[in-house]
Amino acid sequence: MQSTTRLQINTRKNNTIRFAQNSGRGRRHKGEKLIEIVLLLCAALFILVIFLITIFIFAKGLPLLIKIGPGNFLFETEWSPTRGVFGIGSMFMGSIMITLGSMLWAVPLGLSTAVFMAEIAPARIGQVLGNLINLLAGIPSVVYGFIGLIVVVPFIRDYFGGNGLSLLAGIIILGIMILPTIINVSRDSILAVPNEYKEGSLAMGATHYQTIARVIVPAARSGIITAIVLGMGRAIGETMAVVMVTGNSAIIPGSVLEPVRTMTSNIVLEMGYASGDHQTALFATGMVLFIFIVCLNLMINLMARGGINSGRS
Amino acid sequence: MERIYKIQSQNLDVFYRDFQALHAINMDIEQNKVTALIGPSGCGKSTFLRSLNRLNELIAGTSIKGQVYLDQQPIYTKELDVVALRKKVGMVFQKPSVFPMSIYDNIAYGPRIHGIRQKHQIDNIVERSLRAANLWEEVNNRLNSPASRLSGGQQQRLVIARVLAVDPEVILMDEPASALDPISTSRLEELIAKLKNKYTIVIVTHNMQQAARVSDYTGFFLNGELIEFNQTDELFVNPRDKRTEDYITGRFG
Amino acid sequence: MGAAKMKDKLIYALFWLSGLIIVAILLSIVGYVLIKGFSVISLDFLLQSPRKAGAEGGIFTTVIGTLYLTLLALLMAVPIGTGAAIYLQEYASDQSRFARMVNLTAETLAGIPSIIFGLFGFVFLVILLNLGWSILSGGITLAIMILPTITRTAQEAILTVPVEYRENSLALGASKWQTTQKVILPFALPGIITGVILSIGRAIGETAALILTAGSSLGMPLSVFDPTRTMSVHLYLLAMEGISLERAFGTAFLVIVLIVIINFLANLSMRRFSQAMH
Ligand SMILES: Nc1ncnc2c1ncn2[C@@H]1O[C@H](COP(=O)(O)OP(=O)(O)OP(=O)(O)O)[C@@H](O)[C@H]1O
Numbered sequence: 076m077q078s079t080t081r082l083q084i085n086t087r088k089n090n091t092i093r094f095a096q097n098s099g100r101g102r103r104h105k106g107e108k109l110i111e112i113v114l115l116l117c118a119a120l121f122i123l124v125i126f127l128i129t130i131f132i133f134a135k136g137l138p139l140l141i142k143i144g145p146g147n148f149l150f151e152t153e154w155s156p157t158r159g160v161f162g163i164g165s166m167f168m169g170s171i172m173i174t175l176g177s178m179l180w181a182v183p184l185g186l187s188t189a190v191f192m193a194e195i196a197p198a199r200i201g202q203v204l205g206n207l208i209n210l211l212a213g214i215p216s217v218v219y220g221f222i223g224l225i226v227v228v229p230f231i232r233d234y235f236g237g238n239g240l241s242l243l244a245g246i247i248i249l250g251i252m253i254l255p256t257i258i259n260v261s262r263d264s265i266l267a268v269p270n271e272y273k274e275g276s277l278a279m280g281a282t283h284y285q286t287i288a289r290v291i292v293p294a295a296r297s298g299i300i301t302a303i304v305l306g307m308g309r310a311i312g313e314t315m316a317v318v319m320v321t322g323n324s325a326i327i328p329g330s331v332l333e334p335v336r337t338m339t340s341n342i343v344l345e346m347g348y349a350s351g352d353h354q355t356a357l358f359a360t361g362m363v364l365f366i367f368i369v370c371l372n373l374m375i376n377l378m379a380r381g382g383i384n385s386g387r388s
Numbered sequence: 389m390e391r392i393y394k395i396q397s398q399n400l401d402v403f404y405r406d407f408q409a410l411h412a413i414n415m416d417i418e419q420n421k422v423t424a425l426i427g428p429s430g431c432g433k434s435t436f437l438r439s440l441n442r443l444n445e446l447i448a449g450t451s452i453k454g455q456v457y458l459d460q461q462p463i464y465t466k467e468l469d470v471v472a473l474r475k476k477v478g479m480v481f482q483k484p485s486v487f488p489m490s491i492y493d494n495i496a497y498g499p500r501i502h503g504i505r506q507k508h509q510i511d512n513i514v515e516r517s518l519r520a521a522n523l524w525e526e527v528n529n530r531l532n533s534p535a536s537r538l539s540g541g542q543q544q545r546l547v548i549a550r551v552l553a554v555d556p557e558v559i560l561m562d563e564p565a566s567a568l569d570p571i572s573t574s575r576l577e578e579l580i581a582k583l584k585n586k587y588t589i590v591i592v593t594h595n596m597q598q599a600a601r602v603s604d605y606t607g608f609f610l611n612g613e614l615i616e617f618n619q620t621d622e623l624f625v626n627p628r629d630k631r632t633e634d635y636i637t638g639r640f641g
Numbered sequence: 642m643g644a645a646k647m648k649d650k651l652i653y654a655l656f657w658l659s660g661l662i663i664v665a666i667l668l669s670i671v672g673y674v675l676i677k678g679f680s681v682i683s684l685d686f687l688l689q690s691p692r693k694a695g696a697e698g699g700i701f702t703t704v705i706g707t708l709y710l711t712l713l714a715l716l717m718a719v720p721i722g723t724g725a726a727i728y729l730q731e732y733a734s735d736q737s738r739f740a741r742m743v744n745l746t747a748e749t750l751a752g753i754p755s756i757i758f759g760l761f762g763f764v765f766l767v768i769l770l771n772l773g774w775s776i777l778s779g780g781i782t783l784a785i786m787i788l789p790t791i792t793r794t795a796q797e798a799i800l801t802v803p804v805e806y807r808e809n810s811l812a813l814g815a816s817k818w819q820t821t822q823k824v825i826l827p828f829a830l831p832g833i834i835t836g837v838i839l840s841i842g843r844a845i846g847e848t849a850a851l852i853l854t855a856g857s858s859l860g861m862p863l864s865v866f867d868p869t870r871t872m873s874v875h876l877y878l879l880a881m882e883g884i885s886l887e888r889a890f891g892t893a894f895l896v897i898v899l900i901v902i903i904n905f906l907a908n909l910s911m912r913r914f915s916q917a918m919h
């Protein structure tokens with residue numbers, strides 16, 4: 076049976092065909108190719124956009140930065156556009172203080188909530204809480220700013236003194252705003268910890284809490300770190316809420332009750348009327364912020380590549 | 389009587405990146421016959437089947453050497469219209485995978501893709517295909533309900549009807565009965581017997597009784613090689629290779 | 642043993658407490674705005690144009706401005722974002738440098754603060770392309786901002802389409818695009834819609850970038866070249882410049898209600914989606 080006469084068609088022997096993504100010529104071939112190109116362009120647009128953003132921010136900001144010198148620009152604390160003195164030292168410090176301050180309370184609260192949702196709360200409660208946290212994430216900055224202005228600022232004024240528009244107000248509001256990021260990302264990474272780890276620990280007689288502290292959280296650490304870094308990025312870039320509650324004086328605050336101005340506030344407050352070097356200085360401020368954020372992003376990416384469980388899909 | 393070969397593979401090698409899944413397969417598949425492919429798991433049956441309609445190339449990193457001929461025409465050429473090839477060589481997969489649409493739209497999917505627009509024409513195709521797949525009686529009063537509500541066996545016949553609707557010449561079936569109960573399986577086998585009058589059928593199966601029941605020819609694969617290929621009666625009764633004998637008598641695999 | 646048990650209980654209580662604090666924060670924010678704002682809301686407030694910089698009259702033009710900007714941004718970002726997702730999931734191979742690059746870019750884009758987009762829109766669209774403070778400048782800026790969300794959710798939705806659907810469709814002789822159009826997109830649609838809904842939320846709340854690109858004019862925008870003021874920008878100016886606290890509450894009320902509705906819809910469509918899968 077095998078001995079049927081094989082048709083002797085002349086074929087190219089040893090012709091290895093490596094498939095192209097879209098081999099074959101049909102009447103539809105041209106249209107298909109066109110569509111693929113259009114889709115490719117859509118994807119390529121992302122690269123173009125980030126490229127444009129980088130180019131324009133740098134093109135506007137870099138000359139002034141070079142003229143003044145990056146060190147002077149970053150660490151000089153005097154900002155008087157009318158006198159042509161552009162130092163964002165106080166705002167740089169302001170951004171860092173407000174970011175660290177808000178993380179100081181939002182990180183512990185966020186992490187314990189994440190553990191609560193992933194490990195302790197009954198499924199139903201965890202789910203409802205998840206929905207509420209998504210809502211918290213969806214509330215616009217300006218609403219947070221408004222609440223801060225109406226509720227938090229007077230509260231601080233009445234109970235702690237000062238005029239209320241302060242670093243503290245910013246820390247409180249900003250902390251609330253970064254909670255959802257911290258909670259969601261770290262909860263996902265805690266949920267991603269394999270069940271065997273947990274069962275193994277419990278089987279050895281550890282209590283649930285010991286298991287959480289010694290097994291689950293360490294196993295989820297790279298995801299938790301990602302959560303914290305993402306929260307940090309969110310905090311440092313936040314604008315509207317901060318502008319509304321911090322009083323915006325361009326001085327380094329001596330206490331949490333004094334006003335503060337961040338880099339983002341600086342931009343939004345003065346962009347409307349700035350021109351010449353002043354405008355350029357605002358772009359340079361944006362540039363510093365941009366570099367900061369991109370570095371944080373790269374950090375997360377490197378971690379995601381190196382870490383076992385980054386909590387981000 | 390002269391045999392007409394519908395599909396012929398010639399020294400066919402298939403690689404998944406560096407892994408060679410098929411080694412120099414030569415097989416002539418006769419027209420209007422059922423050819424069964426058997427062999428232990430991982431021996432390359434599906435790979436072979438999927439290289440007959442060039443479905444393997446969807447997997448990144450696959451490459452191929454040798455040639456497959458459909459009606460004496462090579463299919464691995466740069467010029468070949470893959471769409472036309474797949475229209476001629478239909479495929480039924482192991483898991484009946486109906487699209488999340490109505491029964492009617494599932495069948496109409498192929499004809500519409502291939503440019504048929506008239507409602508009455510599509511109606512005709514739907515009815516003809518469902519009848520051909522022995523499914524018409526069971527579903528003709530609910531053509532617009534979701535296909536996912538059908539039983540597993542009905543879904544598998546629906547998938548076959550969907551293939552028939554594009555009017556293929558060859559039907560490839562990859563373990564079409566593996567997810568079915570015995571009754572659905574025997575209905576499927578009846579259907580295969582009926583279809584072979586009009587179509588050339590290649591079927592992968594793990595069930596040797598099934599291969600013996602439905603097929604005219606059987607090919608035995610092992611580790612990516614075609615160990616033996618013969619008329620089914622011959623191969624099961626009188627295997628020439630020791631390995632074939634071991635396999636069909638259940639001594640390994 | 643007893644002491645360890647006690648300690649565990651105490652720690653449990655702390656975890657519950659943190660959950661409760663989150664709920665309390667959220668409810669007090671939403672509740673406060675809803676209660677204070679409710680009395681301000683009336684048909685006149687919604688349908689009258691603002692007068693005297695917003696101190697009198699309603700917020701109609703800002704509602705229209707928000708609507709206009711959101712629609713324009715969606716009109717640009719939904720097709721492009723979905724197209725990019727289709728390309729990345731269906732056409733590009735996962736390992737290709739291009740795909741990796743686009744994914745990285747999308748991630749970076751998602752992390753950039755609004756104010757940076759605002760600066761970019763200002764220098765590129767408003768000044769260089771001379772579009773001025775306008776709905777067009779604001780809309781394009783907004784589109785760029787929501788692009789990552791739309792693409793990522795669409796990618797995730799496409800990822801859930803069973804590979805069998807693709808194989809079956811292609812085996813029936815459908816082309817890649819036909820398969821995408823007729824099988825993959827319909828299946829992924831609820832997921833894609835979820836992304837669109839989330840983007841609408843972002844568009845409604847966006848402020849910093851729009852102040853710099855769409856301006857803050859209270860006039861009724863007629864064409865895409867007119868400047869406009871969104872509800873969020875309006876809220877900011879009313880509160881910051883002490884124009885009218887009452888109207889600020891009313892505006893905040895509307896924004897919060899919209900966000901709550903949007904969250905509800907997003908949840909609904911996500912649930913629909915996971916149901917459709919099982
Ligand atoms: N996408 C792939 N990438 C890499 N290797 C693959 C791929 N698909 C199959 N293989 C390998 O090729 C060989 C043949 O696989 P194939 O699916 O053709 O076997 P099969 O005979 O159909 O098995 P089964 O009876 O289990 O379906 C196996 O060793 C398998 O591991």
Ligand SMILES: [Mg+2]
Pocket residue numbers: 433434435562
């Ligand atoms: Mg197989």
